[in-house]
Amino acid sequence: MSEIQLTETKGSSSAEKRPVAFRGGGFAPKNRRWIGALVFVFLIAIAEWGTRTGWISALTLPRPSDVLETFGELYSSGLLFKHLLPSLSRLVIGAAFGVLLGICIGVLIGLFSVMRSSLVPLVAALFPIPKIALLPLFVIWFGIGEGSKYALIAFGTFTPTVVATYGAVDNVDRTLIRMGQSFGLSWLSIVRKIVLPGAMPGILSGLRISLAIAIILLVAAEMLGAEYGIGAYILEAGSLYDLERLFVGVVILSLLGVIVSAGIGILERRLLGWRV
Template sequence: MTQLKANRVEVTQDALTSAITARPIPGKSGTFTRRSPRWASEGVRWLVPLLLLAFWQLSSSVGWLNPRVLPAPSAVVSAFWELARSGALWHHFLISLGRAAGGVLIGGGLGFTLGILTGTFRGAHVLLDTSFQMLRTIPNLALIPLVILWFGIGESGKVFLIALATFFPVYLNTQHGVQSIDPRLTEMARSYGLSPLETFRRVSFPGALPGVLVGVRYALGISWLALVVSESFGASSGIGFLAMDAREFFRTDVIVLAILIYALIGKVADALVRALERRLLPWQVRA
């Protein structure tokens, strides 16, 4: 009898988790949508950038573009090869990557924790949310004088600005994800006797996970914007410093290279989060 009761509780908990994630319960038939091969989809995604690149090279070759204003892609590739061969590019890239990763981990971790807190408990929402919304509207550029006074021109100030910028996307989307959970599912969890920790694991976290991942995608994009701002003051290394130094010597090719590096890193980061979504949220239909 005890074993039968335990099996029944496990089945109800599995049903609860399936209700949260909208996944078919094992043993039940599900509906699947036929999709085109992934390589074909990725090819279409890169079609427009490749066409723009070809038009850019053609315009430079026939003289439509002044190389001092916008160098040809071939000149940018030459600048890349020159900096990569000397090792300067990898040095600056790894420093910028470390700053961005540190800021995202700190800001995203705090955003997730406080988003769960304010989304779950009304008292925490009333106490904290208004202050966070006021802070969210302050531009990072306006904080630079204070950041210099607080942290100096070292690494901590740069990581602080990135963490502050990435905090709010994760916080808002996590909070929205938790608040969007059907209250009946929480009541169902209580009626099954789930502990608060089990309720979080089986109800709150799966329900908020789509919103969390959307927030992470926004945060990764914003982190590189904040990195540009943070590397605009007191930096002696990093991709932003590389671009600022190139401006002093009118190296437009290096400036464009830095911009393209930011764009490519943003694309790679977004692709990684999308892959994580496919793994953690396989029941969602995507284009």
């Protein structure tokens, strides 16, 4: 065999063994949670350094170490759970009612033309209204107790959930629905096996926004006529200009938002495992 043929044979064998990079990832995000943790650590370190060196005034931002110490005192005194448990119960009850009702109404709007024609204008009229502005009205209707707080949180989560749900139903691929009809599937089977799974990503994305709004409205509701709650704790700390306690309340709300987001992420992985 000639030298040229040997060279070609070696070149072809090396080309066969060379690994080819996979290019069909479809822009799938990679899980790098440690980067988010590093961002938090970096920002806290900057705040600690700035307040200790005087670059950041103690009148505008407390030291993170002092905030952590105040959080420990709140926990050891037992006041943490006295404020946290009522807030969690209000958030869970109000948001659950608003989200469940919003998903049901949104699915009906997406499936039935009569519901769409009658309810979409109503939802469009209610959606831009600042929900916090309705708190005095809810107090008049339901009293200054727990009813007004539940109603405000439920109403605040209802309208964005409706909009996200019927938008997600509208975005389901009509080709899949026609395919199901051509195979003779019943209307209920098409809704259960095609429409709802196809709309689930949009519904869960809307759920993130709705629950974030619920946390904001929770604080606003607890600042009016609540003895215990994170909102009442923040209001009391702000009135005393106690920045350490104020930031403890803010940190608790931030952690609550992170936990809610992580819970929705777990729900997405369980319900949307069919996605590649």
